[in-house]
Amino acid sequence: MRRKRLGVVTDGAFNAGLTVRLDPGVSTESLRIGDFVIVEGEEYLYFSAITDLELRATDARVQADPPPDDAAFLREVLQGTATYATVQVKPYLMMRRVSPAEPLAAAEAALVGEEGPRPVKTIPMHFAVLCEAREEDFAAVFGAEDEAHFAVGTPLTQDIPICLDLRRFVERSNGIFGQSGTGKSFLARLLLAGIIAKGLASNLIFDMHNEYAYSVQREGGGWAKGLREIFGPSSVLVYSLDERASRQEGRAVDGVLRLGxxxxxxxxxxxxxxxxxxxxxxxxxxxxxxxxxxxxxxxxxxxxxxxxxxxxxxxxxxxxxxxxxxxxxxxxxxRRPYIQPQAAFDQVDEMLHVLEGGKHVILQFGRHQRLLDYMLVANVITRRIMRQYEAKWNRYLETRREEDKPRQLMITIEEAHKFLNPAAARQTVFGTIAREMRKFNVTLMVIDQRPSGIDTEVLSQIGTRVTGKMTEERDIEAVLTGVGNRPFLRGALESLDTRQQVLLMGHAVPMPIVVQTRNYDEAFYQAVAGGGRRPGRPEDLAGKLEELFG
Ligand SMILES: Nc1ncnc2c1ncn2[C@@H]1O[C@H](COP(=O)(O)OP(=O)(O)OP(=O)(O)O)[C@@H](O)[C@H]1O
Ligand SMILES: [Mg+2]
Structure with missing residues (x-):
């Protein structure tokens, strides 16, 4: 099947991008800033993003004297003759076309031994055709769901899964940004579920507002499951700082943590x-x-x-x-209730043991939700774990045995700017992790609505940035620290809806893209509980049966 044609290239420059005249009949309203599109050059396919939409007129009289409201026929006549629309397109990646006459799907091309998509080094000639991307094109660039690729959402105008490479995602520190209510916590839960389902890292989650382990209420009604409820006690352990939490029905905790x-x-x-x-x-x-x-x-x-x-x-x-x-x-x-004069590190070491065993730990704060509690406890625990991890890593360097290699660990913190502001980042363990612990297989997932508060050196170390709507200028600047083509990305950020839409950029995606975040709902739980595969396969059924009957 050929791709759906949208227009032709009429102008352009390598740095500024291409200008495409939309075909008559293609409405600007069917396109969105940040859409992933394909330009078919003679030798190459160009995987590109829409960076701007513009209305033009060939005749100045149309602009000076537009047709009246009731002149429907006149409008129709003018459209495509005296008036037309253009889009600005920025190519990011290119790939050789296998047969110029009949373009093969990108995925097929990869199969016949052609190179996959590479960063662009040229631009197509005049009249190259701009097309809507097909599912194969998305798969060629963003990967199809497999042991590392995880569908995080869909393009805004098409119902096609877009994947993030979770293996790359966990191998560097990463950030989820956006103003309040954009869906950061939901998205974090979604990504954590993907990482747990695919077994790509152990997770330690500092859960300030008690929203990761058990059900939370959705805005607008209904409940969303927590990770413990999806994956069960054999995979996700829950500790709490609040002894009252241990007595709540249906919300079991595996231990109440004390600090000395x-x-x-x-x-x-x-x-x-x-x-x-x-x-x-x-x-x-x-x-x-x-x-x-x-x-x-x-x-x-x-x-x-x-x-x-x-x-x-x-x-x-x-x-x-x-x-x-x-x-x-x-x-x-x-005087904080969870503090006692003296404590050993047994509990923290037990957590570490759990993490090394490939499981996940959620530390809930219960009623102790002051930033003071959160920062103190997260820092003490993380420091201990880091020291142990570093020692283990050094042992691994001596023995070089694969079984001594510490497992990839990702630590999730909210309100990250409190830990990673310029003063704190230089002196505390979280700053060290963000800057250098990647070498020891430890990374951070930072969740924050105020990225401008984070130290710029730390920001520049953040591999993958997942960003929801933001309006504060300095926060937008901060999120775009150290990335190319900022005007376009800024436009894409500004055009996001206030909820469940994000711009993905960085290490885990080959090019930036705007997505509608996948729904975190019953269908999602089913998909991840079956190892992140699409539901309905026999092995999922076996898993379900085992879950039901042990
Ligand atoms: N992927 C999703 N699936 C279903 N609902 C979602 C999703 N993302 C966001 N929502 C809805 O948006 C609401 C707000 O999301 P969330 O609590 O994650 O925001 P937040 O960015 O963490 O806000 P805050 O900064 O205040 O913590 C949720 O209660 C839920 O109803
Ligand atoms: Mg939140």
């Missing part, structure tokens, strides 16, 4: 500086205390009376007022 004062380090105080409203001098005092008392620094500080503070300051040149302020604020932390 001995586990809190000076680094945590730096991260929490803003939440605790501490001056930089007070933050620095934590470092002095840690130098002096080691692991016991926080307990030592909390036990100090006025005299002891004086003595400590005299000895270390610390500032007495700042030391008192630090003590006052940290007493507040010590």
């Amino acid at each position: 004062l001995n586990q809190i380090e000076a680094e945590d105080v730096l991260l929490l500086g803003e939440e605790l409203d501490l001056t930089s001098t007070a933050q620095a005092t934590a470092g002095l205390l840690q130098d002096r008392y080691g692991e016991d620094w926080l307990r030592a500080l909390l036990e100090m009376d006025a005299e002891a503070i004086q003595a400590f300051c005299a000895e270390t040149n610390a500032h007495p007022g700042a030391t008192e302020a630090l003590q006052r604020k940290l007493k507040e932390v010590a």
Whole structure:
């Protein structure tokens, strides 16, 4: 089947892109900014995106004196003669056509040994034909669903699955951005479900608002399942910081987490500086205390009376007022219900063990939803896990045995700018992971509505960016840090609906594309519970039977 023709190339430049005159009868309203289209050159196919739509007139009189409302016939006559429409098209990838006369589908071409799509290095000549992409074209560029490719949505104007390469997605840190209500948490759940179904990484999820493990209410009614409910307790473990959560019916938790004062380090105080409203001098005092008392620094500080503070300051040149302020604020932390004077790392190490076994851990915060709780706990746990992971990696480098290689780990955090703002990113474990832990098989999935708050060096390390609607100029700028063809991508971002539409760009997609996010619903649960394959296959049935009857 030939592709549906939309128009012909009439003008263009390699850098600026191509101008295509739409055929009469093709309405601009059937096209969208960001649509994936094909230009058929003589030797190559060009996989391209629509970057602009324009209305033109050959005769200035039409613009000065448009036909009246009731002149339907006159309008029809003018359309395609005196008036016409053009689209701007930006080619991203090209692939040799197998037979110039009868273009083979891209996927077939790959089969006969032709190279797959490559970045563009040229442009087609005048009158090359612009066509709508077919399912095979999408598959040739974005891949078809398989052990790494996962359908995340469809183009805005066609019902064809568009895949993300999840193996590439997890191998670098990635980000989900968009203003509130655009569907970030739903999309994160969708992607996590894909990664779990395909077994491409272990996931550690810091679930601030208790929305990843069990059902959450959809806006507008109904419930959406959590990952534990989809994949079951043999694959997804749930820990909670709130002992009350352990008593909720139908929402089992595998453990209630406790943190010890001995586990809190000076680094945590730096991260929490803003939440605790501490001056930089007070933050620095934590470092002095840690130098002096080691692991016991926080307990030592909390036990100090006025005299002891004086003595400590005299000895270390610390500032007495700042030391008192630090003590006052940290007493507040010590009173949090999940904190106890002393704790071993057994529970965290148990989590690590679970993750190494290819399972997934969701840590819920229950009632403890202050940013203070979230940041402190996520930082302490992640630091421990990182140290262990690094040690394991170094052991692997010594033995070089495949079985010693640490499993790919992805850590999901919300409100990421709080962890990764320029001050925090330089000093805390999350900044280190974003910048360099990829080498050790650890990456982050950062979810944020304010990417402008994230350190630019960290942003530039984010491999795949999945971005919903954003209106703040600086957030748009931040998301486009370090990517080419910004005017087009900016236009694509601005044209998104406020919900369930995203621009995909970066490491896990060969070219940027706008998609309507897949529905997170019953059909989706069925598809992923069967390993991410399309439902209805015999092996899915076997899985279902096993689930039902054990
Ligand atoms: N893929 C999807 N399938 C079904 N419903 C969706 C999907 N994406 C978004 N929605 C709907 O949009 C609503 C908002 O989505 P979500 O809670 O993920 O937004 P958010 O970006 O995380 O917002 P916030 O920043 O406030 O946390 C959901 O309650 C749901 O009704
Ligand atoms: Mg959310």
